[in-house]
Amino acid sequence: MTSPSPKADRPAPRRLLRKTGKWLFFSLFFLILGASITLAAAYLYFSKDLPSVASLKSYRPPAISTVYAQDGTVVAEFFRERRIVIPLEEMSEQLVQAFLSAEDSRFFEHRGIDPLAITRALVKAAQDKSITQGGSTITQQVAKNFFLTPERSYARKIREAILAYRIETALEKEAILHLYMNQIFLGHGAYGVEAAAQNYFGTSARDLSLAQASILAGLPQAPSRYSPFRHPERAKERQLYVLSRMVHDGVISQEEAKKARNEKLEIHPRQNIYIEMAPYYTEHVRQYVLNRYGEKALYEDGLQIHTALDLSIQRNAEKAIHKGLDDLDKRQGFRGPLRHVGITGIEAAVAAIGETLDNPGPDTLTHGIVVDVDNQNGKTRVRFGKHTGEIPLSSMRWARRPNPEVAHYNVRLQRPGQALKTGDEILVRLVKKLENGLWELRLEQIPKAQAALLCMETGNGKVRAIMGGRDFRASQFNRAIQSRRQVGSAFKPFVYAAALDKGYTPASIIVDTAFVFRDQERDFTWKPRNYQETFYGPTMLREALNKSRNVITVKVLQDIGIDYTLSYVRKLGLTSPINRDLSIALGSSGHSLLELVNAYAVFANEGRLSDPIFVTEIRDRDGKLLEKNRPFSEKVISDETAFLMTSLLESAVTNGTGWRARTIIQKGWPVAAKTGSTNNLQDAWFVGYSPAYITGVWVGMDEEANLGEGETGSRAAAPIWVDFMEAVHENRIPKTFPPPPPGIVTVNIDADTGLLPTAESRSTTFEYFKKGHEPVDFSPRSGQIEDEKDFFKQGL
Template structure:
């Protein structure tokens, strides 16, 4: 019995052993399978990793973070006047970003940012579940680090390969950089809508302040934008932006960054969100555009628009404002002297209400702003006033405000008959341009009749001692035309060129007391069968004329004779030394300013007289720095002596007389020492006034772009000098009065005002004249009845 049991037990043990062997074998091969699979999977993953990462960029490039940033332009006192960029980004350190902003962004975009290693598997799983339930992609799992990766190194393409690359790079970045360094990159790089890249540019865009100045409400609004800048734009969708802001504040509260009370206060804070001002248009657009063209031409477009230059200019914002006001005022007054060109259009009775409703919608308010031009409908008219309606606002145009509105007649110009009744100008239903000025009788709103001037004007003003261009106006309205008539235009200067010839003559032995005969002269060109008979403005000839008097009265014939005497080539070379670069015709007509040149060239010429013979080229840019503050260009004061100081002073003395008793008489109202010259071309196409004080040299041009006549009587004196006067009054207001310095080598001698010789008993009028030492007259004016050789008296005989 015992033996049988033993055999059974032995068999049983054998069966168990066999079972264990089979199990062991199965386990062994299972382990082999899984190990092999693991090895294969690992090899596959390794292969995939090496395949994906074979061409990944080097993240070390983030250490040298130099993204495209804004190039800024500044005025002479450091105020920003313009920006140039492809991406409007202003990079600031993390220390200049408020903690509320950093916390808000982390709470809204990546709450576990400081815990995960660049990839948040928990967030990815949570997003996967939500997207699965929704049947669409409603939530992403990208971390801030992954967004940095995508922004700097990858395309936004939605592919598995790109996502794998993104994960690898995000992990590498997290291992290489601190969390603060990653946040710094993110907050400066992200797009936040309306052209703003980075939080500093966005803060300026939406709130008009630096990022460091933002409060909690503003920080939370900004932090809500990265997810969908266009959708949550506070400009376009303020309600959606507010909802997103509340979401961010709740996330901040949940993460312990703020208290419930702070969140409530931020939600209740009213934000002043206004579109960012366009400095380029509002301040000095013409000047800034000139600077832009120069920098782009010299350094290239990429440097200008991406490298964050700081360009410091010579422009003075206050002087620029004065210049713009006076140019607008001057062309408006000239335009009114030319008459009224008529109404905008006429409406039938049924069209009036619809038109007014449309204007009211455009205005977006039920009131008008003084100084702004509106379209209005004439609703009633009588001999005393015209009743007009702007949207839902009603006012009147009194009869005294439309006296200028005669029918345009260039030939009659400013002395044409005035209009004495609105009924001669308007009919009920006419659409006209008006501007609100003040309440009238019985507190009715008073309007003035307006029209858009067609005439253009330019002004350029240089600080005499430095050559810095303090103001430049290239046209009546930059929004209408970006053509810079101060720099790019070439127009005939007319008599404004005469001082070049007179200065050249002084260096050829002439004096202000030299007598030239103003008499008819004829020039014949047989090769072209052409006859030229120069004449004076009023078609008169004045006989013996002192050189000073010839400049004061702008005598054409005398100037032609001086040019003929000293030589055309000599004058052309002289003009080149003074700074004229434009082509100058080689004929006697240049004495009357027949060769076109720019306003800046003429201002440069006159500045030589002001600087006692030294030429200082105009300076627009004082310094340019790169993004790191290194100076790459700076202006240096270079004074080149090209004229004797005595010659320059005598020109100033004669040009002072032009202001005191000549064609520049309007400028006497400046009540300061001033020198200048008017210029008027044939057929009154161009009007100029070029003048200077000891502080500023300023030039003004007025004319039509199509070179038609300005109208009878519209000379440089009438059309241009009032603009110059208004500008200089504003520019010099509150400044001490300066006088022109008299250099060594100048002597003052009393002379006969008619003969230019020393006075005698026959002299009826005398004056003190300035001469270069050794050139004063030694001969007395002949007594009556005493014979004398006229060649001793006159430079040119009759």
């Protein structure tokens, strides 16, 4: 009997199970193999153009270029991304933990990609029907921020995952976290936690409270949406999420979270120091660095730019400019209200003002609506938002209407109704809060004129302050450096200096009489006149400069020669084009305030021309010195000429047109200065110096209009110069100008003739002369000055 087959003895179900198992095994094998091949191919495809992560080991992001005043105060920052890189050790522990809980609580457990976080985010999104938390790890965010575009696509996410794995392989966790905390964008121009801490809270990352840290940690998902500046309610909601995640992770307690939720945060937009500190100065520095080092260096290389700017002097310049222009503007009268809204439009106008007025205090400038004019009591009631105030007549008497054709044009206001009526919208300044709850107000208007001021330190050329205009926000044009305006009589000292080197002396006599210049080629006749429309006869050169005599200056220029004079003033540093005619004696050519101040500095610096210094040194982000500017000067005129010019310009203050500067002399400081005015009163100048500082002031209209009746350099520019120089010399120990050099002698002369005195001389005075140029002849008898002494008497 044959034994049965083994296969036949096996139950059918077991055979079927084995076949199925084999099929599943091979299917799974080939599926895994296919998937592996597909993944490998995908990996090769998506990774072939990916950048190397090795660059992360030498992290050097674009850095802020910082501008410093001479005392080390930061006055400007230039950047594409405002980022301040700091190590993890300088971040508060709560800040780091807040970011980990909000963005990647399993950061120290995964290898770049966290499937649990992705799953949790998907579930949360399904529950909330919106994306409230992300699934990307911190490492993935680093990969995206450093190497990828922000596009939303599967291809980008795959590349991001590959890079995240490579980053985890190449760097320690702490290094990755350091990159993230310094690179992440947190809104309002802030990159990294240190810049954000300064932006939102005015503090450093190491000093943030838990409440502040949780606000910042809520920003990475959508900085603009959760901005605590623009959307405080949304920022608060996001903060609560961060705190709840921190409680869930066990890094803070419920009590700590509650305390942080209830903490009242002071959040203020970061001050734009570029605008607030010294904008005209730092803008000039910005242009200098940009031209010298290029755009990338300025905005990305973290340059450390040190300047000669003195902030205390700069503040005094701003105050003097604003006061001087306000005074000038008020002298010209009231130009009328900003608009008239009528009685029916008062409430709407008041409400509109209230929308822009936040917690007004003394010195606040705001719009207001006139609601009552009380001529009997001399008061004008004004409403602005929820507040009410009164303008007393005493503070608005300047507000006459400018109309030169009306008699008594300069008579001050007698009653408020002459200037204002109910329904007028005006500009007012808050003075103080009165006991009755009203504000005392002062009527204001924005000045039409512009002004510029530049101050340079005597002896070294360091520019300590610049005001290039009334308000940088309104106009960035730098009138101290970029503008070229006629300098008027401020040019005369250069003609007189040239004359001193041609044999003239302070005692030289020139007869102030009518002078006619005829240009036959151009068929042109010119008759220069003095400002006072009169002639003064025989006049010493010192007196001519003191009183700014036009005719005498033209005669001197004609005598010494135009070509010689042009060559001479070039030595003094005047580089702008200059006309080649006699009108240059009266400042008909245009020059910048910087040029003028630097040329006057030659007299103050004993004949040396210095290079103006704005930037003292520049270093790169690693501290390497790129540039250092030390004071440099070149001898361009003699000690004797410089001394005589200082003496002449001192007289212009003590006995001449610069008389307003005598108040500084009374405080122990000698000053030498000169006014400048153009014939049509379009430009007013005052330039002068003490042993400490050389300062120039210009006042004028951008459109070159008349400044107003009588607004000469003495009236419009000198008060600004005096206010400024008084302030910068306050509490300083007075110094004197250098003593006469060996080549100067002092001689007693006849005060009328400039010659040696005789018994018949009416008065005598001591005068300085260069050796060899002192008078040797005695004065003739009174009234016997010979006609031939006036070698210009017959004209030309």
